[in-house]
Amino acid sequence: MTTHFIEIPSPRPEAVVDDIPKLTLEWHIQDRTVTFKNPATKEKESKAILSDVHGIAAPGQFVAIMGPSGAGKSSLLDILSGRVKDFNGSVLVNGQKWDRRMTQCTCYVIQDDLFYHTLTVKEHLLYQADLRMAPSTTLAQREARVHAVMEQLGLLKCQDSFIGNASNRGISGGERKRLSLATELLTNPSILFVDEPTSGLDSFMAESVVHELQKLANEGRTVIATIHQPSSQIFAMFDMLYLLTNGRTIYYGKANQTVDYFKAKGLNCPSYMNPSDYFMREIIIADPSSTEKVGHLLDAWKNQEALQSEVSTEKLSDIVPMTDGANLHIGLMMQLKVLCQRNIRRLLRDKMAFRARFGQSIVIALLAGLIYLRLDMSQSAIQSYLGALFFITLNQGMLAANSEFVLIPLELPIMLREYEAGLYGSTMWYIAKNISELLVQFFFPMVFLLPLYYLIGFGRFSNDSTDLFFTFYLILSLVTSASVGIGYMVSCAVRRADLAPMIGIVTLMPFVLFGGLLVNTDDTPVYFIWLEYLSPIKYGYRALNRAFWTTIPSIPCAAGQRCAAVNGLQVLENASLNEHSLLYDSLLLIAINIGFRFLGLIALLFTVHKKK
Numbered sequence: 001m002t003t004h005f006i007e008i009p010s011p012r013p014e015a016v017v018d019d020i021p022k023l024t025l026e027w028h029i030q031d032r033t034v035t036f037k038n039p040a041t042k043e044k045e046s047k048a049i050l051s052d053v054h055g056i057a058a059p060g061q062f063v064a065i066m067g068p069s070g071a072g073k074s075s076l077l078d079i080l081s082g083r084v085k086d087f088n089g090s091v092l093v094n095g096q097k098w099d100r101r102m103t104q105c106t107c108y109v110i111q112d113d114l115f116y117h118t119l120t121v122k123e124h125l126l127y128q129a130d131l132r133m134a135p136s137t138t139l140a141q142r143e144a145r146v147h148a149v150m151e152q153l154g155l156l157k158c159q160d161s162f163i164g165n166a167s168n169r170g171i172s173g174g175e176r177k178r179l180s181l182a183t184e185l186l187t188n189p190s191i192l193f194v195d196e197p198t199s200g201l202d203s204f205m206a207e208s209v210v211h212e213l214q215k216l217a218n219e220g221r222t223v224i225a226t227i228h229q230p231s232s233q234i235f236a237m238f239d240m241l242y243l244l245t246n247g248r249t250i251y252y253g254k255a256n257q258t259v260d261y262f263k264a265k266g267l268n269c270p271s272y273m274n275p276s277d278y279f280m281r282e283i284i285i286a287d288p289s290s291t292e293k294v295g296h297l298l299d300a301w302k303n304q305e306a307l308q309s310e311v312s313t314e315k316l317s318d319i320v321p322m323t324d325g326a327n328l329h330i331g332l333m334m335q336l337k338v339l340c341q342r343n344i345r346r347l348l349r350d351k352m353a354f355r356a357r358f359g360q361s362i363v364i365a366l367l368a369g370l371i372y373l374r375l376d377m378s379q380s381a382i383q384s385y386l387g388a389l390f391f392i393t394l395n396q397g398m399l400a401a402n403s404e405f406v407l408i409p410l411e412l413p414i415m416l417r418e419y420e421a422g423l424y425g426s427t428m429w430y431i432a433k434n435i436s437e438l439l440v441q442f443f444f445p446m447v448f449l450l451p452l453y454y455l456i457g458f459g460r461f462s463n464d465s466t467d468l469f470f471t472f473y474l475i476l477s478l479v480t481s482a483s484v485g486i487g488y489m490v491s492c493a494v495r496r497a498d499l500a501p502m503i504g505i506v507t508l509m510p511f512v513l514f515g516g517l518l519v520n521t522d523d524t525p526v527y528f529i530w531l532e533y534l535s536p537i538k539y540g541y542r543a544l545n546r547a548f549w550t551t552i553p554s555i556p557c558a559a560g561q562r563c564a565a566v567n568g569l570q571v572l573e574n575a576s577l578n579e580h581s582l583l584y585d586s587l588l589l590i591a592i593n594i595g596f597r598f599l600g601l602i603a604l605l606f607t608v609h610k611k612k
């Protein structure tokens with residue numbers, strides 16, 4: 001008989017790990033129907049994406065779910081892993097209903113490997129161990145576990161390499177996939193759900209990742225993976241094959257018996273052809289003749305469907321997950337600490353972003369400093385000073401908000417993934433982000449202000465130039481922080497890196513218009529007054545002006561000349577900037593900052609709620 005398989009030496013049961021609870025998963029799905037709005041007809045439509053789908057996966061088995069595109073593979077995996085609960089039918093673990101405790105014995109390895117690219121492999125795993133492992137574990141135990149999973153998945157040699165991303169080359173695609181697996185293995189799960197572990201990998205990398213999955217199954221775990229176009233070598237590593245087409249099961253059984261099964265149904269896989277390619281071609285529904293052929297195959301499977309795998313006898317009540325069911329989550333303070341530490345480390349590591357922001361601050365400061373270099377105090381200079389102070393406030397506000405418009409949407413998928421894995425609440429992530437990034441909001445205003453202040457010479461007319469400098473610095477830091485608050489609010493609400501900057505600019509523009517220079521406060525239309533109250537630019541600009549002009553006792557005014565103002569106080573009065581004290585504006589900057597951040601949190605909670 002022609003063989004379609006290549007023998008791959010496999011690390012069989014001698015590697016079985018005793019302390020993994022043995023879990024058998026059994027599913028009987030009558031149907032899963034989705035309702036959606038048809039964009040063409042604008043009508044609501046229902047579509048059955050899975051019907052009459054049954055199966056069983058035992059400990060030690062590596063089950064591959066395959067089928068043409070749209071067959072329902074990911075939908076099935078979502079149901080089996082408990083991510084989707086809206087279906088008719090049941091999913092049982094060792095014969096009992098899936099409960100929350102069991103979730104701790106399973107993991108879901110997603111297709112998109114999402115990481116903070118400036119962390120190293122080992123750092124990423126250590127933070128994950130801090131977040132995932134039971135609070136009763138010691139640091140030494142967590143480090144030992146991280147070392148063990150790195151060793152298990154062949155990541156030791158790249159443990160100190162940056163993970164990287166598309167623009168900063170880091171570890172390879174295969175290593176990223178293995179890192180995704182390693183992350184989930186930290187808690188030693190019994191059942192692994194893996195969504196397309198080989199996508200985007202070359203054949204060698206794909207094989208090495210599937211080999212790791214095979215090893216994990218051989219250790220006594222139940223591994224269920226959706227796989228696209230496996231090579232013959234990869235196909236030979238599957239224990240069980242679950243073939244779906246059009247939302248229905250067309251075959252489920254031993255992978256190495258598939259060829260014989262289909263041969264008996266009249267589909268003889270040609271010698272030396274990859275069996276998976278052959279089946280995919282034969283079970284795809286493309287035209288009326290294939291509809292009829294596939295219909296016969298579906299009926300044939302239905303007639304002989306018998307799930308023979310043995311159900312594990314281990315009782316669910318005896319199973320103690322490694323994460324220690326009673327005390328799964330680390331405390332809130334520990335979550336906050338780990339999230340803050342991780343955020344600070346990844347930000348400090350992002351040297352490119354740091355240099356770009358640093359360079360941007362210096363270049364703009366030098367440019368503005370040279371334009372307004374050592375301005376004299378004269379009637380014509382009043383306008384220039386007002387312009388310089390507005391530009392300084394505007395620049396800090398715009399730059400600070402702008403960078404957040406893009407950064408949060410890029411970070412949200414990582415947060416959502418970790419949130420779904422139950423590592424922390426979204427509020428805790430947001431609080432940690434707010435705290436850990438505060439330092440940055442006080443650093444860059446200093447970089448910007450230091451050269452600019454002395455180039456323009458704001459302190460020349462003051463008795464205490466240093467005091468004025470630090471007043472300027474404090475105001476600019478508060479403007480920066482409030483603008484970051486706007487950035488958080490907009491990006492948490494919009495959630496898309498391509499749209500958030502556009503919406504962000506539209507949000508900022510009214511704050512700029514009513515910032516105090518372009519429209520005199522006394523001339524603001526009544527129906528837009530509320531925008532003035534929310535503008536950090538206005539409070540910042542007004543506070544800077546008050547700090548500066550109160551140091552100007554007189555402005556030269558020649559006899560017969562029409563003078564706009566003869567001292568600083570008059571300038572403030574003419575521009576309607578004399579209404580409130582510096583403390584008042586500073587407190588309002590803090591208040592709107594808290595308000596924007598609070599709205600950002602509400603938007604984030606809404607995003608998370610919608611994802612559920």
Ligand SMILES: Nc1ncnc2c1ncn2[C@@H]1O[C@H](COP(=O)(O)OP(=O)(O)OP(=O)(O)O)[C@@H](O)[C@H]1O
Binds near residue numbers: 036
């Ligand atoms: N929420 C939804 N609304 C509308 N259609 C959906 C929804 N979820 C899934 N589908 C449809 O159900 C079918 C199965 O989708 P699923 O993603 O499970 O297929 P798949 O086999 O994983 O496909 P692929 O291999 O291309 O990823 C597809 O036709 C898909 O368009």
